[in-house]
Ligand SMILES: Nc1ncnc2c1ncn2[C@@H]1O[C@H](COP(=O)(O)OP(=O)(O)OP(=O)(O)O)[C@@H](O)[C@H]1O
């Protein structure tokens with residue numbers, strides 16, 4: 001992956017207004033998402049789209065690290081889970097012995113700070129080694145978090161975790177109502193998505209991609225590669241933390257399994273299926289995953305297999321994708337477009353001179 | 354504090370120190386001795402040429418100075434400060450710059466973006482989450498550098514679409530970003546056409562007087578036009594040091610150069 | 617050895633003192649104050665033995681992992697699945713034939729054959745593409761986990777060792793002194809001791825193979841100098857396949873051992889994958905002695921942890937990993 005289409009400097013001169021630069025597909029997609037509640041059922045809003053946006057945010061945090069930073073972390077779900085636990089602990093839950101019951105404007109920022117700290121620490125450990133080691137170390141950290149939360153009853157309430165973790169009743173709205181929750185998750189997903197897009201072309205994101213492509217060169221330009229990578233972990237943990245809090249609110253509970261090893265791998269699957277090239281891939285992957293997870297049961301039973309074979313389906317799909325299209329669905333899409341635009345008379349169409 | 358003020362403060366603090374001072378620097382690659390007991394002193398503003406046959410250790414010398422490789426032994430002082438143990442980025446932030454013999458550029462970025470990245474690297478905005486604004490000072494500085502190396506027509510061209518000579522020029526522009534105090538040029542003229550060489554000599558001679566550099570150059574003609582002193586290296590050691598005229602006349606140098614080098 | 621002591625006098629002294637205390641604790645009859653402090657000697661000795669034998673099991677799993685990584689830079693995250701597959705296959709073999717010993721060769725051969733398929737269809741096609749290899753092996757382990765769940769269900773399986781191995785063995789370690797003055801000796805399951813001895817033999821055998829034979833020299837040269845591999849050409853491909861098969865087969869054998877020591881169930885694949893990861897991270901990637909040291913440390917930490925601070929036993933192993941990463945990122949025996 002080379003530094004892709006980052007023409008930021010070109011934006012500097014004679015750039016069109018931001019209004020003109022937004023491609024039409026965004027307008028259509030954005031409009032559809034905004035009016036969705038007027039025709040979609042509660043189940044679709046809350047279960048399908050709410051979950052898609054949440055998973056998408058967490059997968060986006062992995063996309064940021066892996067796509068721009070070249071660091072594949074399996075600990076993103078851990079940061080999400082950590083933030084989820086922290087809102088339960090600092091805020092309110094049904095486990096009144098442990099939950100401190102602080103107001104949301106204290107509990108939520110604190111939860112995010114703790115998640116970012118954990119992310120920074122993980123990053124600090126992981127960036128000391130390279131490439132494939134990163135996956136192993138983050139996987140080990142994810143496992144440690146899982147076992148720790150499962151065995152610790154004083155803070156994390158052990159095996160059963162916390163239930164009754166609800167979003168605050170801000171502005172008198174029940175934010176777990178399907179429409180309100182839909183807009184809540186849509187808002188945060190859009191915010192995270194555009195933030196990642198924006199940062200990818202700001203000095204920080206550019207430098208991160210430069211370090212991914214050629215760390216030695218970046219050091220010779222004055223960049224501290226290690227610090228940049230750790231900072232990328234911190235930022236990704238912030239994104240994951242936002243996703244984690246929303247996830248906790250959606251199911252109103254958090255337990256060790258939420259951030260277990262299976263869940264950590266699922267995030268990787270989601271991000272890879274969607275494609276690590278572009279932030280939108282995270283949400284495409286999340287949508288596919290949620291649809292599969294929701295409807296695979298019926299589909300599998302229809303063809304005579306037990307519904308439990310869902311994992312098999314996901315695993316095979318994942319294998320196919322990494323085997324044939326390392327860039328995920330986005331890669332497939334790009335290839336398809338290229339093949340369409342290929343000039344049948346000149347076999348080598350589609351390539352630029 | 355603006356950039357010039359910062360430079361002059363730094364210069365003031367170490368005004369009397371040498372720009373670069375290497376003492377007993379050695380570099381081993383396993384059993385191979387690439388550099389052996391190198392002593393070099395370069396005054397501020399001095400322009401030095403390093404000559405030597407292939408494999409003499411010139412590039413390795415640069416790598417040790419910038420910290421790309423950690424020297425196996427010896428000390429390196431930069432304007433009086435011992436930078437031997439500093440990581441590369443710390444050395445760069447102190448005003449050291451380099452170019453690479455084989456261009457290391459970001460192929461997926463435009464010319465201007467490459468230089469912008471170089472400018473950001475030595476500024477405080479390295480970690481900025483904000484995109485450059487229209488009146489961004491670093492972007493303006495990058496634009497000036499583009500003009501300086503005559504790449505204005507290609508400022509938005511992707512680096513992968515540049516000619517070889519243009520890529521070499523871009524390397525130089527990136528080394529001039531920020532406020533360099535001392536620059537290491539690794540064979541900037543190699544592979545350039547005669548007219549491009551002329552441009553290069555012009556750029557080098559047009560640098561401000563306080564900006565010293567070391568240039569590795571096989572071509573004596575180019576070397577003599579841009580440097581006031583010459584260091585000859587051979588087999589990882591310093592072989593001769595002196596004024597260009599002396600070196601040129603030295604019979605041993607001539608024997609070595611006609612015998613072993615390609616220059 | 618002398619060199620190490622000269623270079624790190626302080627740490628050598630610390631290790632020496634710890635070793636001396638340990639030896640005393642193992643062989644002496646404990647005075648009352650020590651009993652009051654940390655409980656009965658029998659508990660301690662059992663934890664020690666369990667830790668060491670568990671370390672042997674971890675070594676069997678992790679050495680294959682580290683060997684494959686060291687030579688080919690292939691990260692096989694399906695290694696845990698190979699372990700579990702070996703266990704199930706061995707279970708079936710032992711059930712059908714009634715011969716416990718037969719479980720080992722059957723598991724070894726079948727899992728090694730599976731490993732060859734992996735090498736052929738996955739790793740060779742993705743030479744040098746670390747990330748893709750990792751992702752593909754994750755995918756394979758997801759699929760394998762579900763297939764094994766499909767075939768063998770969610771039950772626990774135990775591979776029962778034969779009569780002559782299943783009883784306890786009286787060791788020569790004194791646990792306590794009876795009032796009558798008789799010495800009480802520790803009883804320990806014979807099968808665990810035998811298996812531990814076998815894994816030590818395997819470890820020494822691997823070490824000898826690597827350090828004393830031509831094949832081993834070829835492999836080590838490949839580990840040290842990647843460029844040499846391409847120079848030596850076709851023969852090395854055979855060595856690759858051989859090493860991969862051996863490493864995978866070892867994981868299969870470990871599965872039988874694990875099924876005898878403990879039990880086989882879904883989820884054990886992840887557990888042993890994690891154990892291997894932690895062991896090689898602690899010991900140093902690609903190093904067989906490192907895997908041995910790491911396996912011993914992790915095995916002991918897990919067992920002593922579960923006896924003396926049960927709540928945080930698992931976390932203890934990860935803390936060790938974090939400490940190693942922080943102070944010696946290349947692992948205890950790894951080269952930087
Ligand atoms: N990373 C490295 N690892 C091992 N040996 C190296 C490395 N870099 C350089 N060398 C060796 O060190 C010696 C000096 O190399 P160096 O690149 O410094 O020579 P040079 O003077 O720059 O030559 P040239 O004129 O060809 O650029 C050579 O023998 C080279 O093979």
Ligand SMILES: [Mg+2]
Pocket residue numbers: 411412413454
């Ligand atoms: Mg050179």
